[in-house]
Amino acid sequence: MSDAPSTPTPTPFPAAGNISDAEREELRRHGILLTSLEELYNWGRANSIWPLQFGLACCAIEMIAAATARFDIARFGAEIFRPSPRQADLMIVSGTVTKKMAPNVVRLWNQMPEPKYCIAMGACAISGGPFKQGYNVLKGVDRFIPVDIYIPGCPPRPEALLNGLIELQKKIQTEKVAGPQAAKHLRSDVQSEFPVPEYGEHDIVPSKNPDVWSPPSLPRKA
């Protein structure tokens, strides 16, 4: 009978896709960094967001402040505000969307290439804000274009915009590049451009795009 110590059976290395966060953290402590092409791709996109350079009302002043040295949106890789929608991948709707301006906002959205994202910054962009009951203000830009992040406030401070940007980065970092859960910009069945409404004789026509927005059902008392 041999006294030689038995060789320990090596623990099988888990497949890259099956590594838990705890295992990944354990490997990181040993100086091993694991990533996948998908994570690398999303990391690059999340940290180089180019917002479209436009503002609609007072919220835009706070958006501009976020780009100044005090708040420094460059820390999050989003300091390159582009004057052309063709070069932008983030629309920050910062301010009141009047019904006269709404068609142009949708047109700009359509001109942005995929992948693209939208932040509704402030009460006006979300719901019309203090002008909600006004005849001339859209009750939320999400009636015509899809919104990824909503930032409440009147106005939201620059820190709130930065927080919204971080939330958007988190969302981008979880996007899949293939399979049935693939990000919308990689799927042919997801719409990228939307009909531009017209400013009619009395109101904007149509008043909303039902493919984008449907009103929440409110329980009514009998």
Ligand code: SF4
């Ligand atoms: S939410 Fe308030 S601060 Fe922002 S555009 Fe509307 S009124 Fe101005």
